[in-house]
Amino acid sequence: ILNVEQSPQSLHVQEGDSTNFTCSFPSSNFYALHWYRWETAKSPEALFVMTLNGDEKKKGRISATLNTKEGYSYLYIKGSQPEDSATYLCASPRGKLIFGQGTELSVKP
């Protein structure tokens, strides 16, 4: 059974704070790691698909790193804004995507 775990479960920050959260996954037979953002009342939206150990991807103020040998990925948000409030999900493919429970981020103005 593949376990994809995320921490923390929830996070409350002030506008302007930088923040990060973690996704851990079994490092054996690694293929890829997906990050999605799910805003309330909207559909989950892909942020990154990461495949290479040491890879770093960036989209605006959001970036992610990947360590396939130790089985973790970090998602960073620089200078959080209220519109960043969402649940951030990571997922690992094993014939289908196995999602973590998500980190719920709340950014207060």
Next chain:
Amino acid sequence: GAGVSQSPSNKVTEKGKDVELRCDPISGHTALYWYRQSLGQGLEFLIYFQGNSAPDKSGLPSDRFSAERTGGSVSTLTIQRTQQEDSAVYLCASSFSTSGGALNEQYFGPGTRLTVT
């Protein structure tokens, strides 16, 4: 272009009734997925269609759940004899997929919120 669409957006049904949920994937996407999110739970995989291959049904929670994909496009998820524990948001996603979506991002629909009373 048009994204993934789902209907209905909300469905309230009585326990024991059958329901059908519909998903229209993005045109040209060969892979289609169904997930659900129950209250307080993560996103749970249900079933996956890839082209003409036999679907991966390994996530379906019971034999009351079934899904089909007609003509490689539209998909219908059917829940027979609904139970209260079936209440959840049912999400559909599609992708240009090989290898179970390993390298291709999935595009999600808005979901159907099912409430079983």
